[in-house]
Amino acid sequence: MGRITLDKVAKSFGEVNVIPPLDLTIEDGEFVVFVGPSGCGKSTLLRLIAGLEDVSGGQIRIDKVDATHTPPAKRGLAMVFQSYALYPHMSVRKNIAFPMKMANVPQAEQDKRIDYAAKVLNLSDYLDRRPGQLSGGQRQRVAIGRAIVREPAAFLFDEPLSNLDAALRVNMRLEISELHNNLKTTMIYVTHDQVEAMTMADKIVVLQAGVIEQVGSPLELYQTPRNLFVAGFIGSPKMNFFKGADAAGHDAATIGVRPEHLTVSTTEGLWKGTVGVAEHLGSDTFLYVHPETADTVEDTITVRVDGEMALRHGDTVWLTPQDGKTHRFDGAGLRIG
Amino acid sequence: MATQHSRAAARLMNAPAVFVLLVWMLIPLCMTIYFSFMDYRPLRGVADCCVGFENYERFVTSSSFLSSVGTTLLMVGGILAITVIGGVLLALLLDQPIWGQGIVRILVIAPFFVMPTVSALVWKNMFMNPVNGLFAYLWKFFGATPIDWLSELPLFSIIWIVSWQWLPFATLILLTAVQSLSSEQLEAAEMDGASALSRFYYIILPHLGRAITVVILIQTIFLLSIFAEIFVTTNGAFGTRTLTYLVYQRVLESQNIGLGSAGGILAVILANIVAIFLMRIVGKNLDN
């Protein structure tokens, strides 16, 4: 079981309020991702849940039990650190066994769980090596293995993939998702990468300056971002924002249109512009269009078009938002409708 | 980051070290301050309190004070100059690809492990002795008159001996620093058209700045209290009496505790002036 409830949890370092009082419930078996720009307090929040930091106020409940002042070891949570935090002087086997040794798990049971973890994580051939002899991805797996064998109420991941190269990151992302499907244990995952958030999460918690901006499933966040921050943060490439007359036409202070929701024509449309850079990815093409008329927030409008579309630098294009795909925001940046 | 609990434990764990160092610093220092205001000469049975600043006045106005300060500065400055400049050059040399680098390193580092009394005596007798010393043979070999180093050039001789002991230290530290310079930086400078000399001046030397600072700081700490080298060579004669040695003589040889203590306090103050200056640099380095 792993239902975690945060009740008015707050954290300040001296004078600085890192996290103002905040409520959040994480259901058992959920894969929750905390996402936000660096310094938004997402790691601090994770460490509060882990018990590695003292809360300044509020209550943390794990499975209905007040764990606010329980030491980390007693909370039944396992954590995977950004630096992996493997014990360099121990073999892989000993690293994985360490939490069980601390909990006085019988040797036979230890061996069983290590074998299981090693099989799941493809580590069987490396059990006698030291962490220093492993690649980044293997170390990552050992860190996860060390978490698995504890059979924790929840897994905590603190930006676990940020030290891996791009290709490996995609692989590990899949493996962690798969692991979650198999174990069905609660997982809390911190990242600054919204792609990781979108691809892995059951529920995304978007944080900015210690405040929860929105909680919801990836699609909810994509389709109905609650405010300008979430709208700009979720989705890649970023949403285009328009203000002034363009927005006023929709009874809003700002309107937003995602790059994939703009129709491109070489003959007619709402906004006329010139293609600046065209990035051809094969499957898609991203166009960065310099508008002539549109009242944009950024200098360019990003458009995502089919990969086969043969548009080049200097071409003149017309852009039109697709029906019903325009997001409207009021003067305070909150979503209208 | 820590929790309340570990903070309390930490304070407790740090307490013994703070306590003993505080005691070690304060009690003897207060005693010295107290003695410095007394006319205290145990051999003559004099122990009068208090004579105000008389000891300080006498100590400062005596001709030996100023000359001892001058000697101290010359000695420390000379040793620092030799070891730092020599250390930089030697470090650059040892950084080159050479055969037997490990062995050369060992040869160079060895004098640092020789205890001060040994190195002073070996140099004094076996090298600098005007009759049987190796230098005397060398001078005679070239037809020159052997020099009685320790009485003709006493200050230089001691600077020489102590530099020999500390050059390895400077070299080793600067070598470590040189080796940590990324070769890409040097290659970038080379691509930018910098000559070997300007690479040294604009890239290597600034990179070594921190290490040089550290070398100067640590050596100064140790060099300000050079004792054994003087003790077994000139015993403070022939203008080699540093402030440390002067105070030592006043306290233990002539047993004028009041006067010596006043000198001791002055030594502490002078050392602290240097220390503050140097600690500021180290403190700044700590932040990076």
Add this chain to the structure above:
Amino acid sequence: MARAVTTQRKIVATAAAWIIGLAIFFPILWTVLTSFKTEAQAIADPPVWFGFDWTLENYSVVQERSNYFRFLMNSVIIAVGSTVLGLLIAIPSAWSMAFVPGKRTKDVLMWMLSTKMLPAVGVLFPIVLIARFLDLYDTHILLIVVLMLMNLPIIIWMLYTYFKEIPVDILEAARMDGASLRSEIIYVLTPMALPGIASTMLLNIILAWNEAFWTLNLTTTKAAPLTAFIASYSSPEGLFYAKLSAASTMAIAPILIMGWFSQKQLVRGLTFGAVK
């Protein structure tokens, strides 16, 4: 990437380095050689290099005349004793400052370093007085304590920099893994800190072994270590170069060997971690 260097340049650099290295090492080599000569050969004109009658006589004379082994034992007791005592006090201190840094940690560290800058001579008489008052003058315990206090700031600084390198993440991982403070220290911290503690120990034994202000001024006979033993050779009596050399060789040999083994860790130890 290091580039290929012309052989010619390598030969020049090698020759220069070896000449300078041998020149720096020469006084030690000469001392060791002389210790195996007779007194007459020791001052022969011109000097004899290797072609002399090797003899061990000087060593036995030195041992007989001035009881080398007693001084050696004193040196060992004082150097090891002060280092061990220092470590006992410094390990918790450095541990706490490295892993639970507070607002004042930096100030405390700097203050500790500043105590090292206090000139010993400024407190010489009080220490002598206290030693006599406590009836500890010329005892091992006095020198152990004084040298420990002398080197404590260095020990703490060294350990601090070593501990600082142990990632906090790993300690937190251990805590998450259910380790108590005790098992955290036994299973994680100690194995990771051991190399650092060992080199701290080695360096401080060297420093204590070679310390020559307090050892000369706080001992007469009973507790006098090798520094004092050698200083007793400072007034020449007749032919004595070979014996001086033998005594010197015996005084520096143990520490020279230790030093060579520890040279890798030496740098950061001596620079308080400022240079790595």
